Amino acid sequence: MKYKATTALAALAISTSMVFAGGADDDTLAIDGQEMITKTAAPAHMAETGVDTVISGWHFREDDTQSMQADTFDNPGMIAVDQAMDSWNTVEGSAEKSCASCHEGPESMEGVRAVYPKWNEEAGEVRTLAMQINDCRTNQMGADAYKYDSGPMAAMEALIAVQSRGMPVNVAIDGPVAETWEQGKELYYTRTGQLELSCANCHEDNYGNYIRADHLSQGQINGFPTYRLKNAKLNTVHGRFKGCVRDTRAETYAPGSPEFVALELYVASRGNGLSVEGPSVRN
Amino acid sequence: MDFTRRETLALGGAAALTFVLPFRASAAADDAIAEFTGGAALADAGVELTAPEIAENGNTVPIAVSAPGATAVMVLAAGNPTPGVATFNFGPLAASQTASTRMRLAGTQDVIAIAKLADGSFARSAKTVKVTIGGCGG
């Protein structure tokens, strides 16, 4: 696809040679009146990055898109939350259980989104929320796993995220997860693809600038899963990673791969202190 | 549905043209207007159309119409492959003749609202909406 290469190169040229009036705006996000932390001091581990404030992707969107997220009814991502509510109460699998059988109402998930990915002692691994959902489905319910970046998975993640809305992201980066976190950091700064772009090239060096007509954000994931206008559905973190890496013209890692799990942990930690916004609305 | 931006843009057979020159009208849109109005004259006042000057994504463009006293408002997108968007018929319990929705635009073009007013006459309003093309297909 010659087209994509030229556009992306042209875009890169623009973003480095020309700085548009842009950057994050100064609006305030309140969802149904509840104020969100959308800008805050960068976590200590980002000291050497030159980024002193972490900013939600919400600030990089147009007013119309922003207002769609401010009201839970206007937010089309909330349709998926309703659908997941049905799934939550649906008995599936050989154990004849639903989510509700063990967890009662979804409000029991309050605080969960804010701390994932996190270490699972029993399994001896870093687990994303999606991995934990599938562990419940396969090991507790005897049901089939959701496809990692599928609609039902995104919907269930959205239902769980809503329970923590407004709470600051607070993923641990030390102790048993330290190695995975370092691996994620390494991936964040590794250039990939024929365009030789790393995550940092766009989302650390050039956030606030335009890549053609796209307003580059910091690539924060506190708003995931996110309803994108472009495909009119909820998108998972790994689905978005895949899209970004593909745009560098690289073979991408698979959603759910150890590489993307590590990258998710690292990227999530760059948003420590920002409110959980999922499901957010983005371009 | 996976309606990617690129597909939305491709909806317009002459999508490339839309970036150069916004569609001012199309034969199909003219036909739709004629069918709605029966060929009656169109006044400039009586209907208001709210649409963004620049749409962040052509897939989901918020619009609103307002036509006090109108019985119906038809919305058209002259540069889409088929110009029809929606027709709002207001009933006796409509508290105002206003409505908003979200629509698809295949590229930069004019959005047109035609209102059938209480006295049976018709009014027209139009807005050019620019549809931006992003750099990231992601």
Added chain:
Amino acid sequence: MASGVKPRVKVPKSASAGDAITIKTLISHPMESGQRKDGDGNPIPRSIINRFTCEFNGQSVIDITLEPAISTNPYFEFEATVPEAGEFAFTWYDDDGSVYNDNKAIAV
């Protein structure tokens, strides 16, 4: 048939007689336009919601004709007069013949 179609409606629980209230509706639906092609280049047939109506105690508030240019997950916002206590009836008509309903009672 579009699967998992889910209507959402926002109506205040109560109002004073004669009040104007704002109603919002959203329904999950792909609104397949009929303009797209599948991976093999074959046209994907149109499949949309083509009509939405809102009535209050049998009287029309709004009756909307939808075309393929309405976005995925059709959203509408409009205003209704509430003359007395009663029930709003919302109906969406799918190209495939399916009809989706939702009702909301309002006290005065």
